[in-house]
Amino acid sequence: MALLKILEVPHPLLKKKSEKIEVITDELRKTLNDMLETMYAAPGVGLAAPQIGLLKRMVVIDVSRENEPKKPYKMINPVIIDHGENLVVHDEGCLSVPEQYAPVERFETVTVEYLDENSKKQVLHADGLLSICIQHELEHLEGILFIDHLSKIKKDMIIRRVEKERRWKNSHQDKSNHQEEE
Ligand code: NI
Numbered sequence: 474m475a476l477l478k479i480l481e482v483p484h485p486l487l488k489k490k491s492e493k494i495e496v497i498t499d500e501l502r503k504t505l506n507d508m509l510e511t512m513y514a515a516p517g518v519g520l521a522a523p524q525i526g527l528l529k530r531m532v533v534i535d536v537s538r539e540n541e542p543k544k545p546y547k548m549i550n551p552v553i554i555d556h557g558e559n560l561v562v563h564d565e566g567c568l569s570v571p572e573q574y575a576p577v578e579r580f581e582t583v584t585v586e587y588l589d590e591n592s593k594k595q596v597l598h599a600d601g602l603l604s605i606c607i608q609h610e611l612e613h614l615e616g617i618l619f620i621d622h623l624s625k626i627k628k629d630m631i632i633r634r635v636e637k638e639r640r641w642k643n644s645h646q647d648k649s650n651h652q653e654e655e
Contacts, residue, residue: 474503477511477525479568481639482618482632487569491521491528491614494549494588501531502590505547508533517568519606521613524569532610536602546597548587551611554596557582563605565619572638573631577622579608 480487494501504527512520512533521532530550537544559581566574582600585607589595599607609619620628 474510475507476514477507479511479515479520479524480526481569481571482620482635484569486523486526486528487613487618488616489523489528490616491523491530494529494531497549497588497590497592501529501549505531505533505590509535509545509547512568515568518602519610520568521610523613523616530614532613534603534606534610536606547590548585548595548607548610549590551585551587551607551614553583553608553611554586555584556580561605563602565605565609567609567619570618570620570631570635573620573634575620575623575627575631577609577619579605583607585611 504522504525508520508522508525508531511525512518512535518536519532519534522529532548532551533545534548535543535545557580560578561581562576562578564574565577566572581604582598583604584596584598586594586596597607612618612621620631623631
């Protein structure tokens with residue numbers, strides 16, 4: 474397994490729609506495992522293929538807590554086929570928008586249909602954090618990020634903060650590399 478590079482805003486691939494997967498190959502299965510490993514290492518509770526630069530409709534999710542056994546989901550071509558009427562508001566974050574959080578309104582419960590890695594059709598009824606995470610990850614496949622639910626002012630501010638933080642980290646890294654060379 475390998476850790477993958479996670480794209481960050483404002484990378485253009487994060488705005489693209491992903492393609493349906495026709496054949497589940499060993500290579501895709503390996504990528505799903507790498508995505509899970511990358512998500513756990515980040516750490517995060519969900520990761521969608523476009524976030525690693527792959528415009529294919531697949532996501533990994535694990536919302537289990539630290540002291541619970543792991544419960545990973547690998548979803549291929551996931552579709553929300555039903556949802557409850559109630560809405561909930563939750564502070565969301567995203568590995569492509571590092572260290573930024575904002576409240577987003579979601580359905581409290583959803584039913585998602587997807588293929589597992591063995592091409593078997595699965596139907597999952599989800600509530601709580603799992604429901605929110607499914608809605609967040611599936612939007613990635615449409616090129617939509619949680620910050621797209623915010624006002625333009627708030628969204629632009631968050632992107633500027635991420636860029637500023639990245640510039641700071643990069644310049645800091647350059648300096649430390651330079652010192653090592655000396
Ligand atoms: Ni995300």
